[in-house]
Amino acid sequence: SQTIHQWPATLVQPVGSPLSLECTVEGTSNPNLYWYRQAAGRGLQLLFYSVGIGQISSEVPQNLSASRPQDRQFILSSKKLLLSDSGFYLCAARDSLNQPQHFGDGTRLSIL
Amino acid sequence: KQEVTQIPAALSVPEGENLVLNCSFTDSAIYNLQWFRQDPGKGLTSLLLIQSSQREQTSGRLNASLDKSSGRSTLYIAASQPGDSATYLCAFENNAGNNRKLIWGLGTSLAVNP
Numbered sequence: 001s002q003t004i005h006q007w008p009a010t011l012v013q014p015v016g017s018p019l020s021l022e023c024t025v026e027g028t029s030n031p032n033l034y035w036y037r038q039a040a041g042r043g044l045q046l047l048f049y050s051v052g053i054g055q056i057s058s059e060v061p062q063n064l065s066a067s068r069p070q071d072r073q074f075i076l077s078s079k080k081l082l083l084s085d086s087g088f089y090l091c092a093a094r095d096s097l098n099q100p101q102h103f104g105d106g107t108r109l110s111i112l
Numbered sequence: 113k114q115e116v117t118q119i120p121a122a123l124s125v126p127e128g129e130n131l132v133l134n135c136s137f138t139d140s141a142i143y144n145l146q147w148f149r150q151d152p153g154k155g156l157t158s159l160l161l162i163q164s165s166q167r168e169q170t171s172g173r174l175n176a177s178l179d180k181s182s183g184r185s186t187l188y189i190a191a192s193q194p195g196d197s198a199t200y201l202c203a204f205e206n207n208a209g210n211n212r213k214l215i216w217g218l219g220t221s222l223a224v225n226p
Contacts, residue, residue, distance in 0.1 A: 006155075042218070043201075044201075044216040049213070100146055101214070
């Protein structure tokens with residue numbers, strides 16, 4: 001079965017600093033990968049998804065970007081963080097469109 | 113606009129009760145309906161996935177139903193236990209070809225008291 005690893009678990013960053021969150025997947029190959037943000041009082045917001053290496057689709061315009069340098073590696077980045085980037089970031093993966101998504105334990109990002 | 117509404121937002125019950133969580137959605141052309149569980153500060157765990165052609169799915173003490181015509185799904189939890197305490201999220205996957213994605217509700221926060 002799939003295992004989704006995310007790190008770090010918590011992160012405190014100043015406004016304007018860069019960001020790099022990493023997600024790696026075990027137990028599958030060529031998965032669909034997803035980055036979500038969960039803010040207090042709001043549902044999960046899909047940020048990016050990827051169907052293969054180097055293929056990234058962006059759902060919401062923002063100062064974040066994503067990359068997939070390897071089949072089971074998905075990275076969320078920013079050059080300059082905003083206060084509004086605070087939230088709980090979740091990485092998810094699934095084998096095919098007929099399967100449920102499996103989630104990592106998330107990264108709690110606080111911007112000061 | 114595609115939306116998912118979950119009622120109630122919070123629920124507190126004594127151990128042993130059978131309970132029902134409700135989910136309503138605006139798009140009848142869904143691909144599937146999914147229920148997840150989220151423990152505090154953790155990621156989500158998939159509980160049940162109901163394909164659009166199905167009416168219900170069961171896993172242990174959990175049963176989820178789907179009524180596309182009315183835009184509703186329910187999650188039934190039998191003989192609730194304190195370990196069932198968590199937030200339960202409902203999401204439907206839209207039927208948008210290669211641009212399919214999950215549309216999420218805000219969840220129902222469940223507390224089962226011993």
